Amino acid sequence: MFSKRLLTTFCLILFAAVNIILLSISAKHRQGYSSCDRVVMAGIAPFQEGVTQAARFCEHVWRHYFSLVSARQEADHLKETLARIRLEQSQHLESEIACQRFRKLLMLDTETPLFQRLLPAQIVGLDPSIWFRTVIINKGVYDGVSEGMPVIAPEGIVGQIVAASYRYSKVLLVTDRSSAIDGLVQRTRTRGIVEGEAKAYCHFKYVVRKAEISIGDTVVSSGLDGVFPKGLRVGSVMGISKSPSGIFQEVSIRPFVDFERLEEVLVIVE
């Protein structure tokens, strides 16, 4: 009744439709790792960790024993940086003392630490695709990590945990297109949403046209998204464009964290 070619075409169309429906269901309902996923992760991720550590060891050897040519220059540069940081530190100390004084005056609790517990973790694997920005870290449910926890580095925000297995977790980086953080410009307190955009930068969206922002301004987390504590550094403003129409301005941000060279991160577990 039907030719073989027609039947094959029909089957392929049907398969494509089923495929799209299943992917939609997966995108909507699947969150985190199931037990089966966790077992598979537990079996494969240790190999990832081993390979990453071996590669880092080789890099370490190369950097410390074979690339001493630029060490002198680097040492001079670091000394200059250290001197500048010492100056900044003394200024910060003054600010801290003043801040404590004002807190006492306002009778605010000064004993509450910003973070109850920071859990250091190592990056053991990277996303295999150029379209998504996630990393695998070597801390999981056993270490107290769970989905939604913020991940930071000394330089600033890294991302948040999107799936946790027994010993490993997947972190969605701030540069991923599905990532969003409620942020504000530290200097002017202008609010907006930091969305991942591409490899090297993020977009600071929904910033009203009249808001005053300059290139180089620091953007920090506002704490209003319920994920990232207030005041964590995100990045610096690298570009501003105002279109003739529209109520918002286009602001691009360069994250402080160098994701290409990131090796260790801190998970805020409480």
Place this chain on the structure above:
Amino acid sequence: MKVFCLYSVIGLATIVGQTTLLRMPVFQGVFYDLLIPLVVFMRLHLTFTEASLLTLILGFVMDLFSGGVFGLYMTVYVWIFLLVQGVSDYFNVRGTACRSALIAFCVVGQNLIFLTSTAHPWKGWHWLSAQIWPALGQIILAAVTGPAVLSLLETMHRSLKAPEAISSRGKGSMLGNDE
């Protein structure tokens, strides 16, 4: 079973390699998904059951390590699995140029599926410019190195099959079937 285990190990080793070493800054993200030539090879040289099972397993594992919607890698591999035999027969893919085009075409398909899954038309397309060059680099690299990867897998497969053929011939001669 031996073949199945061997290709499982090769596939998993490839996954570990491309989520660690091949994503190092030195490669600039231009390395394409090396499981694509493996899936193509498996479809053309292994039995349907072995190849389909391995394709699903490798797709599942890749989905665990990827940040995309769960099932995207499985989708890509299953479509390659379904179409590659037909394409190969229809165009009589034998030479290096044809193989190179086949692998490059698969990489294009994968990037298109990923692009479709990440694109939000209401957010604009300006972000795409940053992705075009790495994707193009992947396609060119796939066209250049794809046939070599396939040849390598074929050589390995032949060397794996040779002792089996000899042993089966030996058994045949012992039974008196050998000419």
